[in-house]
Amino acid sequence: MTIENDMKPIIKHPQYYLRDGNVAFVVEKQLFRVHRYFFERESEFFCNYFTGSEESDGTDDKPFALDVKSEDFAKFLWVWYNPRYRYGGQPKETWLVILTLAARWSFESMRELAIYHLERVPMSPVERIALYKEHKISKRLLIPSYVELCKSPTLPSPAEAEQLQMETVLRLAAARERALLRASEDGCLSPTSAVLKDEELLTIIDDVFEMGGTTGEEQQEFRPAEDSPRENSTGDWLFVDHPGTNGTNGTTSHPRSNCPTIKTPTPDTSKAPKDKGKGKSFK
Numbered sequence: 420m421t422i423e424n425d426m427k428p429i430i431k432h433p434q435y436y437l438r439d440g441n442v443a444f445v446v447e448k449q450l451f452r453v454h455r456y457f458f459e460r461e462s463e464f465f466c467n468y469f470t471g472s473e474e475s476d477g478t479d480d481k482p483f484a485l486d487v488k489s490e491d492f493a494k495f496l497w498v499w500y501n502p503r504y505r506y507g508g509q510p511k512e513t514w515l516v517i518l519t520l521a522a523r524w525s526f527e528s529m530r531e532l533a534i535y536h537l538e539r540v541p542m543s544p545v546e547r548i549a550l551y552k553e554h555k556i557s558k559r560l561l562i563p564s565y566v567e568l569c570k571s572p573t574l575p576s577p578a579e580a581e582q583l584q585m586e587t588v589l590r591l592a593a594a595r596e597r598a599l600l601r602a603s604e605d606g607c608l609s610p611t612s613a614v615l616k617d618e619e620l621l622t623i624i625d626d627v628f629e630m631g632g633t634t635g636e637e638q639q640e641f642r643p644a645e646d647s648p649r650e651n652s653t654g655d656w657l658f659v660d661h662p663g664t665n666g667t668n669g670t671t672s673h674p675r676s677n678c679p680t681i682k683t684p685t686p687d688t689s690k691a692p693k694d695k696g697k698g699k700s701f702k
Contacts, residue, residue: 432489435496442469443482447489450482457499464525491516498529506532511540518554534560544568545575549582558630565624566617569594594627 432449440452455477458465468483475483485492494516498506518533520526534556542550544564551561568575568591580588601623602615615623625632 432493435493435500442477443479444477444485444492445482446485446487446492449489450479451492451496452479453496453500461526461528462524487520491520495520495529498532506536507539509536511537511542514540515550515554522554545579545582548587549584552584552587558628561628562621562624562630565591565594565628566620569598569620569624590627594623597623597627 427448429445429448429450432451435451435453437452437454440454442453442455442458444451444453455469459469469477472483475481477483494513497513498517514533514536518530518537521530521533537550537556538560544567547564548561548568550556551558574580574592574595575583575588583591598615598620601619605615624630
């Protein structure tokens with residue numbers, strides 16, 4: 420998409436056209452003006468994109484054109500411009516949008532933040548497995564879901580099996596069979612996979628699903644500590660970056676919390692020159 424070959428007017432985004440912003444993006448006929456600092460700090464991809472573009476310079480007249488939905492880009496920007504520095508309570512769909520764009524544009528810290536909060540969203544084990552596989556999220560985080568399915572008294576339904584795909588269904592059946600056999604060998608009179616000791620079941624899952632020797636620490640990679648002082652009474656996590664606090668240089672300490680920190684910068688308020696030209700499409 421370019422500015423000149425589209426006759427429909429470009430309108431300023433009502434929330435994310437910032438007066439002191441210093442880089443402009445056009446997304447679905449809406450003009451965003453935000454802070455370039457975020458993109459250059461978080462994403463090597465955008466660093467290269469900004470310096471390598473000949474048709475766009477990030478001004479209002481020559482904005483960078485992004486081939487995404489305007490509402491999705493707004494959700495992505497919300498992580499930085501959330502006025503309360505509070506991320507709890509967002510629906511699964513919001514974090515999936517953030518995860519998808521963060522992965523596409525190589526924002527690793529934001530991707531980790533999205534995964535962290537998806538771990539807090541209630542989902543069935545089947546839905547979580549299908550979702551995490553689709554988005555290439557660490558398979559180590561799926562161990563609790565595999566355990567739950569292995570202990571279930573019934574096999575996945577045809578609809579659930581379709582979600583899981585054949586390979587996962589076959590591995591799950593193999594894990595359940597091995598767990599049943601182990602329970603029988605342990606002397607259980609009515610053996611089921613549910614009565615097997617957790618340690619033994621985890622060993623079976625580790626082997627069948629080729630986890631490579633998963634540790635408990637790795638399973639909890641993005642799970643919050645229940646007693647962490649960074650979690651408030653509503654279940655929200657606070658991500659506040661105060662330069663120089665706690666003996667740091669721009670990073671606030673988060674005791675016992677593994678949640679990624681999204682820093683708050685001092686915006687660059689310099690004004691970019693205005694030149695007319697074509698916008699560049701970016702996918």
